[in-house]
Amino acid sequence: MKLLEDRIRKxxxxxxxxxxxxxxxxxxxxDTKLMEEIGEEFYRLFKDSGATKILTIxxxxxxxxxxxxxxxxxxxxxxxxxTVAANMAKNAYEAKETSYTRNIEYTVQVSREYLNENDKVLILDDFLANGEAMNSLIQICRQANAEVVGCGSVVCKTYQPGEKRIKDLGYEVKVLARIKSMSEDGQIEFEEQEE
Amino acid sequence: MKLLEDRIRKxxxxxxxxxxxxxxxxxxxxDTKLMEEIGEEFYRLFKDSGATKILTIxxxxxxxxxxxxxxxxxxxxxxxxxTVAANMAKNAYEAKETSYTRNIEYTVQVSREYLNENDKVLILDDFLANGEAMNSLIQICRQANAEVVGCGSVVCKTYQPGEKRIKDLGYEVKVLARIKSMSEDGQIEFEEQEE
Known part of the structure; x- marks a missing residue:
């Protein structure tokens, strides 16, 4: 997504x-206008997925x-x-996630009321690095017997294991800005976009 | 907001x-459609506020x-x-908030980069009970010398002190669903709407 890449560079x-x-x-x-454009792009990429619900974190x-x-x-x-609290919630699906930026382990929870075997789920998130957050959402869908019909991330650092990890679990992953490399002097290189 | 009251009752x-x-x-x-209708109603209530930025939590x-x-x-x-962590962030405005539903004290932070004396701020939140969250956002605006031009809450329990507390600080408060009373058998009574 060219607009997003330009904004990240800027x-x-x-x-x-x-x-x-x-x-x-x-x-x-x-930037709520950019957010709408991100939403429109995810729709373009997943409009044939049959999604009936979006899951995020x-x-x-x-x-x-x-x-x-x-x-x-x-x-x-x-x-x-x-939550960092470890207390088991009643009536919730749970998975673990270790935050990339903070190195803290979180418990990720979704109420059983809002996810079940009839749901076809599109998972969306902002960053895909090691795939911890997205993996936790997939595990929660599996617990709910919900079908994951696609995974979308706004940004992915493609030299980190997240994208491959999610694909290896058997899911389609679409990314709006694919970062091939970045350096502390501010240089960011993007991969060619997939269609 | 009749649509919202009906939905809360249901x-x-x-x-x-x-x-x-x-x-x-x-x-x-x-419910993202209802959310848009909430957004449209906040616009109706605050369109003349001169807001240049929205602040939420x-x-x-x-x-x-x-x-x-x-x-x-x-x-x-x-x-x-x-955050429940007490470590002082560099380069952030901070205030304290005690959660009504969880009775935990949080530190509330906003980066100094994103709020300053040129901002006219519309504060929005979901619930107004004791006014802890909204008060923390107001304190942060004061630290930034930003002007608070209005405070909006989706739901307010009017028998709790939050609304009066914020008004006593000198701010206009608009609420979309004003709950006068509720009981554990499921009865919810709303106040008449203001214009």
Missing amino acids: DGKILPGDVLKIDNFLNHQV ESSGIAIAQATSKYFGYLPFVFAKK | DGKILPGDVLKIDNFLNHQV ESSGIAIAQATSKYFGYLPFVFAKK
Whole structure:
């Protein structure tokens, strides 16, 4: 997605530890027009998926899911909750996720009320690095016997294992901005887009 | 907002501890069409406020801010981050908030990059009970010397101190569904709407 790549080049900051900070338009301050364009692009990529529900994870996935839903005729979305507390929730599916940027293990939860074997689920998230968050959402869908019909990420660092990990689980992964390399002097190189 | 009151009556669950659970359309699973209608209503109420930025708080405020922004010509929004960790962030405004439903004290943070004295801020959130979250956002705006031009909440329990607390700080508060009383047998009574 050219518009997104240009924006990442313009506003992205590369922090020590191979962290790309794009919190001035994606995950702290949000450019809501760009978010709609991201939603429209996810619709273009997944419109034939048969999705009946969007699943994402707090907090950064929420605006993405809200914006994308409209293009799918206002599909409901569910955002998984992350907690550091280990107490088992009654009536929830649970999985573990280790945060890439914070190196903390979270428990990821979705209420059993909002995911079941009739759901065809499109999973959306902001970043795909090691695939921890997306994997936790897939595990939750498996617990619910819901079918995952696609996985979309706004940004992916393709030299990290996340994309391959999700594909190896058997799922289609679509990414809007595929980062091939980045360096602390601010250079970001993108891969050619897939169709 | 009649549509919202009807939906709360239909889908709301009242839990022990005076907690209204509406997580099947507002803050776990999200009805994105209703969210747009909420956004349109906030625009109707605040269109003359002169807002240049929307400020909300993760996670439940994000979809509300995303949906509302469009009606204001795609104003950017910022979502404050909540953390239980007490470590002072560099380069962030901070305030404290005690969660009504969880009775945990959070540190609420907004990067100094995204709020300053030129901003006219519309604060939006999902629930107004004791006013802890909204107060924390106001304190952050004061630290930034940003002007708060209005405060909107999707739901308010008017028998709790939040609304008066925010008004006493000198701010206009608009609420879409004003709950006068609710009981554990499922009865919810709403106040007359203001114009």
